[in-house]
Amino acid sequence: MKKSFARLTMVLSAVLLVSAGCGKDKGNGPDGPKPFNEAVITFYMTSPLPAGFAFELWAKEADTSLSLSPPVWMPLIRFNLNSSGGLLDSNGAQIADNRVKNLPVDLDDYDSLQITIERTGGHVAVPSQNVLLHSYIPSDLTISHLPLLEFPYSFGQGNSFFMMFSPTDTDTSDELSGLWFVSQYPPGPPQDSGLTLPPAPAGWVYEGWVRHGNSWLSTGRFRRAVGGDLDNPFCGVGTKPTFPGEDFVQNAPSGIGFSFPFEMTGGDKVRVTLEPDLDPGTGSFGVDLLTYTFAGSIVPMTLTPLEWSSMQDYPRATVDIQQAGGL
Numbered sequence: 001m002k003k004s005f006a007r008l009t010m011v012l013s014a015v016l017l018v019s020a021g022c023g024k025d026k027g028n029g030p031d032g033p034k035p036f037n038e039a040v041i042t043f044y045m046t047s048p049l050p051a052g053f054a055f056e057l058w059a060k061e062a063d064t065s066l067s068l069s070p071p072v073w074m075p076l077i078r079f080n081l082n083s084s085g086g087l088l089d090s091n092g093a094q095i096a097d098n099r100v101k102n103l104p105v106d107l108d109d110y111d112s113l114q115i116t117i118e119r120t121g122g123h124v125a126v127p128s129q130n131v132l133l134h135s136y137i138p139s140d141l142t143i144s145h146l147p148l149l150e151f152p153y154s155f156g157q158g159n160s161f162f163m164m165f166s167p168t169d170t171d172t173s174d175e176l177s178g179l180w181f182v183s184q185y186p187p188g189p190p191q192d193s194g195l196t197l198p199p200a201p202a203g204w205v206y207e208g209w210v211r212h213g214n215s216w217l218s219t220g221r222f223r224r225a226v227g228g229d230l231d232n233p234f235c236g237v238g239t240k241p242t243f244p245g246e247d248f249v250q251n252a253p254s255g256i257g258f259s260f261p262f263e264m265t266g267g268d269k270v271r272v273t274l275e276p277d278l279d280p281g282t283g284s285f286g287v288d289l290l291t292y293t294f295a296g297s298i299v300p301m302t303l304t305p306l307e308w309s310s311m312q313d314y315p316r317a318t319v320d321i322q323q324a325g326g327l
Helices: 004-019
Strands: 038-044 053-061 073-081 110-119 131-136 148-150 161-164 178-180 204-212 215-222 245-247 269-276 287-293 316-322
Touching: 073 110, 110 148, 131 316, 215 245
Parallel strands: none
Antiparallel strands: 038 316, 053 073, 053 110, 110 131, 131 148, 148 316, 161 178, 178 245, 204 215, 204 269, 269 287
């Protein structure tokens, strides 16, 4: 593993020096090198988390293979973002220049970084499964000290589709009031799924959305492209397809600016996101995977393709690791 050989050499050298009686007098000797315990964190394509949640930066110590216990993740700092991408500390105050000082470890002794999404309100000793970003730390921070933390999940494979129809009510005049991620009408076997998504990563869940007017409304959260949503609060009493989707025919939520049933129109949007699987959920935070914008007239039971987001649309961050007192 990275840094393992270097750290093993350092350990053996220290043992030999002590054995030979050549240990340093730390009280009288020159000061050692300054630790790498500062970082300037710059985020891209990442939105703030809602109240009750925070980002947390973790570091994993390099594995020297000298310990019987596997390396653990060390919590470094918990923070949020403002609308401009600036870092906010746990009290909501702006962190000047996005520079985090006095980290509790020397990052030169660590080989990995990750950023997770955590609940606020208490110390967390182990990172959650909601890993947003990950990177390895360069082996020599005096040469390279700007790792790029990337979204650690891979998508964007295969064609994905949806259709407009409303199978859970008896009204045949409101077929534009339902949206289902299927590739066939009427949908039947698992092969009729409209989504080419792998099972959601541990700690995450998919969610479909429609934007009608100025309001976003969920079509449901789901873990797989086949098997339906975790809930369908707006469907009628009829039989639902065994695929993700929703009919918007009853129980319209208050404050969204329109009533059920409604019809999708030109300019309305569809998206599928990856969301932290946190109950009751973050709601306003998600990573767009698939999108579509309606243009012109909409025809029910028409197979409509979704467009994949590019890697450049996914969250990422740079962490400029610097020595204490660095400029």
